[in-house]
Amino acid sequence: MSTTARSNARTTTNATDSLSINPVFVRPGESTELPKFQIPDGMSLPETAYQIVHDEAMLDGNARLNLATFVTTWMDDEARQLYSETYDKNMIDKDEYPQTAAIEDRCWKILADLWNVPDVNSSIGTSTIGSSEAAMLGGLALKRHWQARRKAEGKSIEAPNLVLSTAVQVCWEKFLNYFEVEPRWVPVTEDHIVFDGHDLEKYVDENTIGVVAIMGVTYNGLYEPVKQISEKLDEIQASTGLDVKIHVDGASGAMIAPFCQPDLEWDFRVPRVVSINTSGHKYGLVYPGLGWIIWRDTESLPESMVFHCSYLGGDMPTLALNFSRPGAQVLLQYYNFLRLGREGYRQIQQSSLDVAQYLSGKIAEVGPFELVSRGDTIPVFAWRLKDGHTDRWTLFDLSDRLRMKGWLVPAYPMADNLASMTLQRIVVRAGLSHDLATALLRDIEAEVEFLDSLDAPMPRIAVAGSHFHH
Numbered sequence: 001m002s003t004t005a006r007s008n009a010r011t012t013t014n015a016t017d018s019l020s021i022n023p024v025f026v027r028p029g030e031s032t033e034l035p036k037f038q039i040p041d042g043m044s045l046p047e048t049a050y051q052i053v054h055d056e057a058m059l060d061g062n063a064r065l066n067l068a069t070f071v072t073t074w075m076d077d078e079a080r081q082l083y084s085e086t087y088d089k090n091m092i093d094k095d096e097y098p099q100t101a102a103i104e105d106r107c108w109k110i111l112a113d114l115w116n117v118p119d120v121n122s123s124i125g126t127s128t129i130g131s132s133e134a135a136m137l138g139g140l141a142l143k144r145h146w147q148a149r150r151k152a153e154g155k156s157i158e159a160p161n162l163v164l165s166t167a168v169q170v171c172w173e174k175f176l177n178y179f180e181v182e183p184r185w186v187p188v189t190e191d192h193i194v195f196d197g198h199d200l201e202k203y204v205d206e207n208t209i210g211v212v213a214i215m216g217v218t219y220n221g222l223y224e225p226v227k228q229i230s231e232k233l234d235e236i237q238a239s240t241g242l243d244v245k246i247h248v249d250g251a252s253g254a255m256i257a258p259f260c261q262p263d264l265e266w267d268f269r270v271p272r273v274v275s276i277n278t279s280g281h282k283y284g285l286v287y288p289g290l291g292w293i294i295w296r297d298t299e300s301l302p303e304s305m306v307f308h309c310s311y312l313g314g315d316m317p318t319l320a321l322n323f324s325r326p327g328a329q330v331l332l333q334y335y336n337f338l339r340l341g342r343e344g345y346r347q348i349q350q351s352s353l354d355v356a357q358y359l360s361g362k363i364a365e366v367g368p369f370e371l372v373s374r375g376d377t378i379p380v381f382a383w384r385l386k387d388g389h390t391d392r393w394t395l396f397d398l399s400d401r402l403r404m405k406g407w408l409v410p411a412y413p414m415a416d417n418l419a420s421m422t423l424q425r426i427v428v429r430a431g432l433s434h435d436l437a438t439a440l441l442r443d444i445e446a447e448v449e450f451l452d453s454l455d456a457p458m459p460r461i462a463v464a465g466s467h468f469h470h
Contacts, residue, residue, distance in 0.1 A: 067428075070380075072288070091325045108294055142210035155206075160180075172212065197232035221382065245273075247273075251278060256378045280292055284333060355434055359440070369386065385422070
């Protein structure tokens with residue numbers, strides 16, 4: 001399109017398609033209006049461009065008051081300085097940045113040791129962009145192993161399936177879709193609020209590539225009992241001969257349990273667990289995006305998934321669904337390991353657990369509410385309205401009222417079989433202090449008092465569907 005054509009096109013666009021610039025920020029000769037959805041014809045001064053983006057970003061919420069996200073929103077000054085010094089490092093370029101590659105190697109070995117792998121030197125792991133990529137690599141490894149075993153037996157490799165709860169995070173739906181694996185959804189119910197191995201024999205067959213267990217369900221923060229699921233699979237193998245392995249989606253709990261529930265057997269102490277993923281950018285306490293996955297041993301990771309590159313005369317196996325990605329977060333993870341150690345992680349995670357249980361205990365005392373979880377697994381808990389409390393408002397209304405005061409406290413329907421149950425959830429992260437929690441409680445109590453005083457139902461609005469639905 002010519003410059004004239006572009007100019008003519010702009011004269012017919014809606015006013016909302018352009019950005020008006022505050023006269024305070026522009027310099028003589030600069031445009032006072034820029035297009036939103038086209039690259040401008042001319043240049044702006046860096047100060048002007050900065051101010052435009054800065055002012056737009058101000059409209060985002062306050063990260064400290066976002067009680068919906070699991071993702072780290074605060075790191076200390078030294079971490080931020082390290083970030084600013086290393087954000088140009090490309091993790092994939094191991095020849096150019098061999099020390100960053102070596103630190104990545106140290107990090108996953110630290111995690112393997114933390115998760116009680118039998119022999120760190122025979123295990124294998126990698127960093128990823130986030131826990132979603134790590135989960136997909138874990139699922140893909142299960143599929144490749146199943147395919148290799150079936151081929152060796154001269155059997156069909158059509159119709160692989162994966163057994164998992166309907167309460168899994170959406171990344172598992174992506175895996176099933178992208179890698180063409182049939183889901184075997186185990187429904188959550190009032191009697192089985194998490195997947196605990198019940199009726200597992202109904203879902204497992206010779207085409208099952210594996211079972212996924214979650215250490216911290218997104219809905220409510222509860223752990224799925226990995227050891228109990230494994231024992232059920234032992235029973236199934238004894239009766240059918242099917243040897244089905246477990247991948248643990250430890251996105252949050254894998255960085256809580258080792259420090260605060262060290263006696264809980266969920267990790268490589270359970271023999272059926274062949275791989276574990278976690279989010280470095282959740283309770284690994286690193287800015288987004290960073291994930292990790294560890295396999296029990298090199299046999300658990302199919303060689304077909306590994307790409308080999310050499311640096312400093314050695315061999316560095318790499319595996320990822322992407323190519324270029326930031327190396328700074330890997331260095332920040334190593335910084336945290338050195339800075340905090342086991343005791344530092346324990347103190348921070350336990351503090352979050354203490355605040356979560358303080359909040360849940362107080363919320364349980366607010367008349368309309370009934371707890372679904374208490375925040376004593378990962379520092380996440382959820383509640384629902386008591387049956388029959390009111391027909392004038394819902395938890396969506398309470399969420400909207402709290403948002404007006406700056407708090408983001410999400411309300412959402414449960415998974416398919418419990419879609420009629422609406423929950424409200426709080427994620428406690430480092431940075432939500434006891435004082436802030438007390439301020440939140442005051443606001444919740446005030447808004448409940450307001451909503452209970454209504455003499456007519458709140459106007460109903462369309463509620464977006466939950467991204468957890470299957």
